[in-house]
Amino acid sequence: MRLLQLSFLLVITINCFSQPTRIDNDEWLLYNLRINSENHFKPINAEGNQISAWFGEVSGNNQSFDTFICESIVVDIKYNSNDMSFETINVGSTLGGCPNKAVGVDMVSVYDIELKYWSFFTSDGLNTIFNYTITLENLDQARTLTIIAPNGDFAYYHHSKFLNIERLSSLSFSIFPNPAKNNLTVASSNKLIGKRIEIFNVLGNLKMTTKLPASKTISTKNLSKGLYFLVIKDNYGNAFTKKFVKN
Numbered sequence: 001m002r003l004l005q006l007s008f009l010l011v012i013t014i015n016c017f018s019q020p021t022r023i024d025n026d027e028w029l030l031y032n033l034r035i036n037s038e039n040h041f042k043p044i045n046a047e048g049n050q051i052s053a054w055f056g057e058v059s060g061n062n063q064s065f066d067t068f069i070c071e072s073i074v075v076d077i078k079y080n081s082n083d084m085s086f087e088t089i090n091v092g093s094t095l096g097g098c099p100n101k102a103v104g105v106d107m108v109s110v111y112d113i114e115l116k117y118w119s120f121f122t123s124d125g126l127n128t129i130f131n132y133t134i135t136l137e138n139l140d141q142a143r144t145l146t147i148i149a150p151n152g153d154f155a156y157y158h159h160s161k162f163l164n165i166e167r168l169s170s171l172s173f174s175i176f177p178n179p180a181k182n183n184l185t186v187a188s189s190n191k192l193i194g195k196r197i198e199i200f201n202v203l204g205n206l207k208m209t210t211k212l213p214a215s216k217t218i219s220t221k222n223l224s225k226g227l228y229f230l231v232i233k234d235n236y237g238n239a240f241t242k243k244f245v246k247n
Contacts, residue, residue, distance in 0.1 A: 023065075025055050026054075028055065030052065032156040033155050034154050035119070039202075040116070041227065041243075043113040046069065046105060047068075047105070048102035048104070051067060051069055052067065053065050053067045054066050061079040061080075062079075063079070067117070069110060069117060071095065071098065072093065072094045073117070073121075075088060076088070084132055084134075085130060085132065087127050087130070089126065089127070098110075124149075124151075128149075130147050132146060132147045133146045143158075144158055145158075156203070172188065174188075175187070175242045180220050180244055180245070180247065181220070181221075183218065184218055184244065186217075186232075187216070192232060193214055194212060196211055197209065197210050197212055197230060199230050200229045200231065202227050202228075208223065223246045224246070228244055228245070229242070230242045
């Protein structure tokens with residue numbers, strides 16, 4: 001009886017922490033689109049929001065997702081039962097002429113990213129095989145998704161319930177120098193002194209935590225060179241972010 005209980009517990013444990021094999025039917029935020037060795041971090045749509053992909057329910061081995069940049073793009077996929085891959089069955093787009101333009105959005109950049117995003121899924125025609133990985137970032141089941149094209153280009157997403165700092169309002173503060181070398185200063189009111197600061201890399205990995213000192217200057221000398229996101233959280237758990245480069 002004890003052996004049976006132990007085996008049952010082992011099965012539950014394996015199931016709880018096994019990697020998912022299908023993409024969640026939920027919203028995923030596009031964090032990086034890499035095309036021809038060029039990165040496009042946190043691209044926005046015509047409404048000024050971070051581009052997202054809404055995945056529907058899985059039916060058998062089939063699933064659809066849609067995304068909005070200027071036009072709406074719908075992709076129908078069929079999963080391969082033998083590995084973490086799918087093929088594109090159909091890719092379609094609306095022809096509405098981009099009616100929902102937000103004031104101040106750089107539409108040239110929006111059109112450019114839309115063309116690249118469209119080409120990512122269509123450049124090799126239909127029935128193209130895409131590999132994908134779903135990574136559990138921690139025991140809270142926070143997920144990231146990477147869709148990889150045959151030529152090595154990829155689209156990297158965060159689950160909308162994880163690191164959802166992109167959809168939060170901006171707090172009135174700035175950071176300098178940017179690029180930074182050994183130190184980074186947060187220019188703001190004194191209300192932010194003592195607040196928790198988190199620094200994430202472009203993959204969404206937490207690389208550093210500290211509290212804002214009275215000098216409002218934090219050390220960045222232990223960070224490797226690259227692009228980072230500085231996040232400050234208030235007493236209510238709201239997070240506000242700024243992007244900087246470490247040289």
